Amino acid sequence: MSVRVLVVDDEKNLVNLLRGYLEREGFEVHEALDGPEALEVARRVGPDLVVLDWMLPGLDGTRVLGELRRFSDAYVIMLTARAEEVDKIVGLSAGADDYLTKPFSPGELVARIRAMLRRPRDRGAEAAEAPLSFGDLTIDPGRREVRSGGAEVSLTALEFDLLAALVSRPGMVFTRGQLLRRVWGETYFGDEHVVDVHVANLRKKIEDDPANPCHIRTVRGVGYRFGR
Numbered sequence: 001m002s003v004r005v006l007v008v009d010d011e012k013n014l015v016n017l018l019r020g021y022l023e024r025e026g027f028e029v030h031e032a033l034d035g036p037e038a039l040e041v042a043r044r045v046g047p048d049l050v051v052l053d054w055m056l057p058g059l060d061g062t063r064v065l066g067e068l069r070r071f072s073d074a075y076v077i078m079l080t081a082r083a084e085e086v087d088k089i090v091g092l093s094a095g096a097d098d099y100l101t102k103p104f105s106p107g108e109l110v111a112r113i114r115a116m117l118r119r120p121r122d123r124g125a126e127a128a129e130a131p132l133s134f135g136d137l138t139i140d141p142g143r144r145e146v147r148s149g150g151a152e153v154s155l156t157a158l159e160f161d162l163l164a165a166l167v168s169r170p171g172m173v174f175t176r177g178q179l180l181r182r183v184w185g186e187t188y189f190g191d192e193h194v195v196d197v198h199v200a201n202l203r204k205k206i207e208d209d210p211a212n213p214c215h216i217r218t219v220r221g222v223g224y225r226f227g228r
Contacts, residue, residue: 002028006047008038021106035059054080069095073157097158115185166226175223
């Protein structure tokens with residue numbers, strides 16, 4: 001079955017250009033030119049991946065992303081004409097998996113999409129694993145479900161994969177590079193900053209006090225570890 005990609009941008013010429021590149025790569029491409037249309041199409045076609053512009057009429061990209069995350073765990077690549085670091089952080093914090101700053105090469109976008117889709121997800125192996133418990137936190141790899149204090153925690157697909165990577169070796173320190181390779185894939189060539197943002201997102205969801213985490217700990221100058 002073809003991978004479904006939803007391209008959302010109000011620049012029709014750019015949408016047509018990306019459609020051509022992606023269809024030549026074998027993707028099934030859908031499009032939307034504004035925020036409300038993006039959500040309508042996403043609900044209708046159930047995309048595997050969304051290419052989402054930051055600045056959109058109707059609803060901006062971050063608001064679209066917030067709504068999208070209520071019903072979809074599709075991968076999301078945010079497009080932005082703004083290069084400031086704070087804009088990248090906001091996009092990633094809203095639930096995006098990656099970002100590209102305009103102008104960009106369509107070939108680079110295709111490469112990012114390919115890398116994202118190659119992330120290792122051995123669902124069969126996960127199904128054989130028993131749920132893991134760490135205090136009030138329970139992680140069920142087979143169901144891809146996380147509970148904290150008995151309440152279900154809503155994670156994106158990438159957030160779950162990042163948490164699963166960390167809990168695979170409790171106490172072991174993972175560098176950002178190791179986490180990028182395990183979660184984003186060997187061919188990912190974005191910067192390492194995405195790891196820090198997604199770790200911060202995870203802490204907000206699973207830690208009682210994100211500023212003083214007891215589960216995901218920072219090892220200064222190295223990376224992160226799960227547990228003591």
